[in-house]
Amino acid sequence: MQRDPIDVLIVGAGPTGLTLAVQLALLGVRIRIIDRSADRVHESRALALQPRSLEVLAGLGVTDGLVAAGNRAVQVKLHLRDRVLSVPLFDLGLEDTEYPYLLFLSQAETERLLEERLAGLGITVERQVELTDLTQDAGSVTAVLRHAGTGPAADETVRAAYAVGCDGARSAVRRIAGIPFKGSTYPQTFLLADAEADGLERGAAHAFASAKGILLFFPLGSPATWRLLAIKRTTAARPPGAPEATLDEVQAAVDDYTGGTVRLHDAAWITEFRIHLRAAARYRSGRLFLAGDAAHIHSPAGAQGMNTGIQDAVNLGWKLAQALAGTGGPNLLDTYQAERQPVGKAVLRLSNRPFRIATSLNPLVRFARSRVSPVVAPLAAKATWGRARLFRTISELGIGYRRSALSVNGPGPRVNWRQVRWGRVKSRHSGLRAGDRLPDTPVVYEGETTTLHRVLAGPAWHLLHWRLPDGGAAHYLVRPDGYIGYCYMGDNDEGAAGLAEYLNRWVG
Numbered sequence: 001m002q003r004d005p006i007d008v009l010i011v012g013a014g015p016t017g018l019t020l021a022v023q024l025a026l027l028g029v030r031i032r033i034i035d036r037s038a039d040r041v042h043e044s045r046a047l048a049l050q051p052r053s054l055e056v057l058a059g060l061g062v063t064d065g066l067v068a069a070g071n072r073a074v075q076v077k078l079h080l081r082d083r084v085l086s087v088p089l090f091d092l093g094l095e096d097t098e099y100p101y102l103l104f105l106s107q108a109e110t111e112r113l114l115e116e117r118l119a120g121l122g123i124t125v126e127r128q129v130e131l132t133d134l135t136q137d138a139g140s141v142t143a144v145l146r147h148a149g150t151g152p153a154a155d156e157t158v159r160a161a162y163a164v165g166c167d168g169a170r171s172a173v174r175r176i177a178g179i180p181f182k183g184s185t186y187p188q189t190f191l192l193a194d195a196e197a198d199g200l201e202r203g204a205a206h207a208f209a210s211a212k213g214i215l216l217f218f219p220l221g222s223p224a225t226w227r228l229l230a231i232k233r234t235t236a237a238r239p240p241g242a243p244e245a246t247l248d249e250v251q252a253a254v255d256d257y258t259g260g261t262v263r264l265h266d267a268a269w270i271t272e273f274r275i276h277l278r279a280a281a282r283y284r285s286g287r288l289f290l291a292g293d294a295a296h297i298h299s300p301a302g303a304q305g306m307n308t309g310i311q312d313a314v315n316l317g318w319k320l321a322q323a324l325a326g327t328g329g330p331n332l333l334d335t336y337q338a339e340r341q342p343v344g345k346a347v348l349r350l351s352n353r354p355f356r357i358a359t360s361l362n363p364l365v366r367f368a369r370s371r372v373s374p375v376v377a378p379l380a381a382k383a384t385w386g387r388a389r390l391f392r393t394i395s396e397l398g399i400g401y402r403r404s405a406l407s408v409n410g411p412g413p414r415v416n417w418r419q420v421r422w423g424r425v426k427s428r429h430s431g432l433r434a435g436d437r438l439p440d441t442p443v444v445y446e447g448e449t450t451t452l453h454r455v456l457a458g459p460a461w462h463l464l465h466w467r468l469p470d471g472g473a474a475h476y477l478v479r480p481d482g483y484i485g486y487c488y489m490g491d492n493d494e495g496a497a498g499l500a501e502y503l504n505r506w507v508g
Helices: 015-026 051-058 063-069 108-120 171-177 249-259 305-325 332-359 363-381 384-393 493-507
Strands: 005-013 032-037 072-074 075-079 086-090 102-104 129-136 141-148 154-165 180-199 206-208 215-219 225-232 261-281 288-290 442-447 448-451 460-465 475-477 484-489
Touching: 005 015, 005 305, 015 108, 015 305, 015 384, 032 129, 051 063, 051 305, 063 108, 072 215, 129 171, 154 171, 154 305, 171 288, 180 249, 206 249, 206 484, 215 249, 225 249, 249 261, 261 332, 305 332, 475 493, 484 493
Parallel strands: 005 032, 005 154, 075 206, 154 288
Antiparallel strands: 072 102, 075 086, 129 141, 141 154, 180 225, 180 261, 206 215, 215 225, 442 448, 460 475, 475 484
């Protein structure tokens, strides 16, 4: 069985694959998206959306629904030896975004809303379809798909211009492409559960620190009020046929940290798992690409995994569309790996360090968790500069591509945004350069008050001219993913000529 050729085959319908599919559909690209599972996930799994993810998904028409369905947590309750410390969450360093908060939302709901958006664009996820083979030549890829469904399995041959593996840690695309996936595995086994819990204040996340490690509760809402993460008490192998994990076992782990003050009931989902730290050696092999967990997996610290995958997809999607349209030059697709692989490596480092400290069995680290952290934590909470920098990093608003071939600075000094009243952005944002994310700010557009990002929403290039209070001008060419491609200051022929050259090379 063989169908008409398509432009892009997307393998995997998690948040990364669905985001890529929505963007490509909006750009008029012929796609198919397949997944070997019979249905989307109904467990929470990934549970938080960062401000930057909400920004890029807003351009795809998804964010308003996500925000309406989610829970904006505003603080973390740190349960120390003899006190409970309230630490504001994302209260500093996020003055230039419409979404200055961490949105807690079940992955099941995130996928549902993305899939509904995709269906509204006329695209349906093809379920119980597995990639079994994949070859490529100079002009296309050929995939063999196995349809399970309700009848006998049937194979189908599909030709496409490109294929993207969004199919997770066990990626078939990565395996068939022969791309190494090197890394390590944490020695501990972890328990994860979505459940109801008595004894916790609602409207906040909770962290219990002790010598044993850290117990985390996150406000989820659906399919249960709380998501918890804890280290399993024993690593003994389970007898054959025994359930993976039980509520009693999770309760025993919770008791170790809370002294029995928190009682679990009505669990919607319980699992145990090992955490891996791995990265693909490359994100591209000819006409094959990797995104999301197929390219990088790491600890859940900082809620970076799903969000990094979503931004992989947004970075890649518009580049594929331009390549298919014959614009953007021969090296445009090379910039995907050049820009996103350093981000993936940085996320691995960011999530690994605090997670190892939180779970280490080293006696000195255990002592620090139980004895030193209760003293240091209140002091750290008062360090507003450090907290602002941390929140900026975790929110992923600080990600940029200044070293990319797509980032070109024209003539003129960089603008200090305090001079142009760009929201309440602090001085650290002065000197905005090519490769930086375009900050958001309230604006009046066509007589209505809105935000700059909403005016520039949608996967397209935008040219922004900004008149400064001193009479000068700033000019910004903004990429479809919201980053500055080219900028120059003043009204001068050199800057305009550089802009024309940039457009001819990268936009067509």
